[in-house]
Amino acid sequence: MTVSRKQINFLRGWPTPGLLPTTLLSSASQRVLANQDEYTKMQEYGSCHGVTRLRKGLADWVGSHYGVTPNLERICITGGASQNLVCILQCFSDVNYTRAVWVVAPCYHLACGIFEDNGFAGRLYAVHEDDEGIDLETFDRQLQEFENQDKPNRDLKPFKQPSVERKLYRHLIYTVPTCSNPSGLTMSLSRREGLVRLARKYDGLVISDDVYDFLQWPLTAPVTPDRSAEMRLPRLCDIDRSMGPSDNDSRGFGHAVSNGSFSKMSGPSVRTGWAEASPPFITAIARTAATRSAGAPSQLCAAMLADVVENGQLQRFVDETVRPTLQRRHRLMMDAIDRHLSPLGVKARTSSLNGFETFGGYFVWLDMGGEVSTTFLAQVLKAEENVIIGHGQMFAVHGDEKRTNFTNSARLCFAWEAEQDIVDGIERIGQLLVRMKQNREHYLRLASTSYNIH
CATH class of the missing domain: 3.40.640.10 (Type I PLP-dependent aspartate aminotransferase-like (Major domain))
Incomplete structure (x- = not known):
């Protein structure tokens, strides 16, 4: 049964209403x-x-x-x-x-x-x-x-x-x-x-x-x-x-x-x-x-x-509203990742262009590490924390999934949810990862038997 907490959707790649001119x-x-x-x-x-x-x-x-x-x-x-x-x-x-x-x-x-x-x-x-x-x-x-x-x-x-x-x-x-x-x-x-x-x-x-x-x-x-x-x-x-x-x-x-x-x-x-x-x-x-x-x-x-x-x-709207808003939201997400996920071994891409201090777009790509796939993690997150993420294999090429493996990766969007929900959502992910480490055998057994979590 999905928990009653407010849903936070990091999968949705939509602009938040404040980004609409x-x-x-x-x-x-x-x-x-x-x-x-x-x-x-x-x-x-x-x-x-x-x-x-x-x-x-x-x-x-x-x-x-x-x-x-x-x-x-x-x-x-x-x-x-x-x-x-x-x-x-x-x-x-x-x-x-x-x-x-x-x-x-x-x-x-x-x-x-x-x-x-x-x-x-x-x-x-x-x-x-x-x-x-x-x-x-x-x-x-x-x-x-x-x-x-x-x-x-x-x-x-x-x-x-x-x-x-x-x-x-x-x-x-x-x-x-x-x-x-x-x-x-x-x-x-x-x-x-x-x-x-x-x-x-x-x-x-x-x-x-x-x-x-x-x-x-x-x-x-x-x-x-x-x-x-x-x-x-x-x-x-x-x-x-x-x-x-x-x-x-x-x-x-x-x-x-x-x-x-x-x-x-x-x-x-x-x-x-x-x-x-x-x-x-x-x-x-x-x-x-x-x-x-x-x-x-x-x-x-x-x-x-x-x-x-x-x-x-x-052009002015993009420069004065869209880009600064996305910059702030991205910073909020990255700071939350540093606080709640990085100590647990999660890694995030920090810049878009290798060797330069820039970023852009809507998404942060994570290497979650761990012993279970992010396909399983995404289902547990939704069931236990009411947080939705894009699991890595979702972004594999249809029909050629084995050539590139993204089973430990995840995509999070920082453009859609309210700013406080961005921070709260990352904290919830961290709380689940802590529980999974504390109850390792339970989650490994769950992952090995079924992905259908209710």
Whole structure:
């Protein structure tokens, strides 16, 4: 029976209500809907590329952040990162021609289902990472071994009709290179460059979820609009662009796409994001059949966001509210971990980028140690303390769980629960770990007989 104490949910990766720019969106909505010429245009189907004002505003904002030349032809508006992942698969993958999907592990667990829904069940493979990101030597070896074993399938005819407007890739590589969900890790510059080179070598497309890039902060210094160089590492699509055309890409589609989202900056309900890649790649996404039929995704929300991006209000909200709030919440969680969990042998990642004092995103990744798996620990926590965590194996790659083992790991979100509940929840975890040590035989016996705790 679950205890009656208040539930504390560290699994939920939502922004706390104070991180929602409700007033900004309300005002923007009124401005957009007050002008008949504008609201008529916004309430119709719209351009497949999306609202031009938002594309231009994003090009300027993103260009300024990363130090690249703004180019709205490299950007289209999407219905969010998950929806756009589906569009990318529709345009650039084929169940016959695309031989494998490589997923950096631990991975964003809900992405695996999207690949499986698109015909790649049983063909997802885990890619190991260390403290700098992808282990490039191991990944290169994996790719080469796969190619050698897959030679009989190289001449399979694509299932989809060929098109000069699209390119099919032999390999897909999925990663969250900045403040990764779940690990919080940021991939170093050298690993980013190496990953793009591997994608070019093996005719791969790197799908980069860049949803946390603007949500970084220094560990100890005050948050300011200015960001240090380590918080502005080039995206994989920028690195790909800087390398020029590749030998197996004569039409200039490129080998990396940035998948962005407003969900963590303006609330998940806006269901709006953007993609950035080469102009041919972006045109192909914008012209997927569903978009051509239904028109630009998130047309009205995109118009509201265009307003607050264009006038700088959203950027200020991120710098003055979102980043400082996340910094404070992260510090509260880390201090509580130091007090209640570290003395019990639990280890936490302390910075996102190896060698630098920065962090970002929503999550802390723990090595719990101990004699039982975090799958079991999560069930006991819920039953005895009413605390919910993300156990490590939840973030293993579907179908390739044995390649990378996360049975002693756990993910905790510091963005959702009330600040005092963050502290109380960590204390409850510590109390359970103490009980488990004091009653070791009882819990080992429970773990060996059943995971079904009631």
